[in-house]
Amino acid sequence: MNSTEPHLGTPVDxxxxxxxxxxxxxxNWLLVITLVVGWHADRFAGIAWGLVAGIFSAVLPILWIKWGEKRGHWGDRHIRRRQDRLIVIPGIMVSVLAGIALMVVFDAPREVLALILAMMASLIVFMAVTAVWKISFHTAVPAGAVAVASLIYGPWALLFCALIVVIGWSRVVLKDHTLAQVVAGAVAGGGIAAYVFSLMR
Incomplete structure (x- = not known):
């Protein structure tokens, strides 16, 4: 199978x-935002729940990705081929759903649960989009993290948007995404996270 999307061309070094x-x-963004939200929700007890959220939203998914990478199911941990993402994303969704179930059963802080519910909502939308288009997770996740951080800590968190721009630049330069894909990822990721987190917290 071709390792690139037709309109992206050969990867650049x-x-x-x-x-x-x-x-x-x-x-890395997921691991940080789960701890940040956990601290805001319930200080040290919240951090413990943030660690749980990080395990199910970041650690287990990356282990799943690395498992497939080692067996040659997809090229690398960034999953360049859109078709491969249609296999990877459902696996991540299973992990996040397990985390949600655990949090509901053991009464996790509301803000931490709202965060992981926002992640799940984003995954559902991005799964549908990925069926036809390779939208950028690399800009979606940090945009969602920044949006949530700004809701709980204030607008100063929006300063981190500068990093999203830098990430988008890297994805376009590497020809992993088009400009439209990185912009769409940031807008959708930030918008979904902000809406669902606000609704559920």
Missing amino acids: HPIARQITDVLEPK
């Missing part, structure tokens, strides 16, 4: 863009 993509990948 750009060390700085690659480092940005790797260091600021979605997993």
Whole structure:
């Protein structure tokens, strides 16, 4: 199977863009925002729940991705091929659903539960979009994290939008996404997260 989308072309070797993509990948944003929301929700007890949320939304999904990568089911942890994402995303959804169930049963802080529900809503929408178009998770996840952080800590958190711009640049330079895909990812990711988190908190 062709390793690239038809309109993206051959991947580009750009060390700085690659480092940005790797260091600021979605997993790392998820691990940070789950702890940030956990602290706001219930201080140290909330951080414990944030760790639980991080395990089900970031750690287990990346283990699932690495498992498939090692077996050659998809190219790398960034899942360049859109078709592969249609297999990867449902696996992530199962993990997030398990986390939601655990939080509901053991009465997790409302804000932490609202955060992971926002993640689930985003996954559902992005799964539908991915069936026809390769929208960017690399900009969607940080945009969602920044949106949630701004709701609980104030507008100063929006300063981190600068990092989303840098990530989008890296994805376009590497030819992993088009400009439209990174912009759509940021707008959709931030919008869905802000709406669902506000509704459920």
